Amino acid sequence: MKLVVVTAGLSAPSSSRILADRLTQAVTSQVAGADVDVTFVELRDLAVEIAHNLVTGFPGPALREALDAVAGADGLIAVSPVFSASYSGLFKSFFDVLDKDALTGKPVLVGATGGTPRHSLVLEHAMRPLFAYLRAVVVPTAVYAASQDWGAEGLEQRVERAGGELARLMTGLAAARPAPVEWGDDVIPFERQLAALRAE
DSSP states (O other): OEEEEEEOOOSSSOHHHHHHHHHHHHHHTTOOSSOOEEEEEEGGGGHHHHHHHHHHSOOOHHHHHHHHHHHTOSEEEEEEEEETTEEOHHHHHHHHHSOTTTTTTOEEEEEEEESSGGGTTHIIIIIHHHHHHTTOEEOSOOEEEEGGGTTSTTHHHHHHHHHHHHHHHHHHHHHHSOOOOOOOTTOOOHHHHHHHHHHO
8 A cells, every 4th residue: 555745845854744754654553454655755855857847848757756656646645834825836836747637536634834823724725625626535634733733732633633534545445446357267358248249
């Protein structure tokens, strides 16, 4: 099972990456009966390639690898710092160059960090609509962490609840995948049936 974590923090370390790490731990600890392969995508390392892709329409090798990882994930965690009351431009630019169908039906957990609690509605008024437009399945609990939330009561409970929601969605979708069909002698595949009809 593949979990991809996209973070848009600009510093190293960043509060967005710290929140993403906690969310990742909450998800992986609650996935039942499956190993989780986690891939981190740090957008600050891809900023130049993202800008080139916006201008030329062609991703560089590192960006192509990140885009493929997101498209092939069973679940996604996306965390952005808040700039000017919304997600960062770097965060939005990455999802602008992602294939428009890459997130269709994919479970996504969204998170954001900021200096004040007053920006917490960025999750509901900016991030959730973005992923709804991309036809992703956003878990009910989104996690915002202001500066004063670190170490305070409540953040860890929200992280665990959101992680559990994503873990259950990922596990449920993996279990719902149909098993590969192995045709026996007594079963005629559709293509052969269609060929036989056309031959008549």
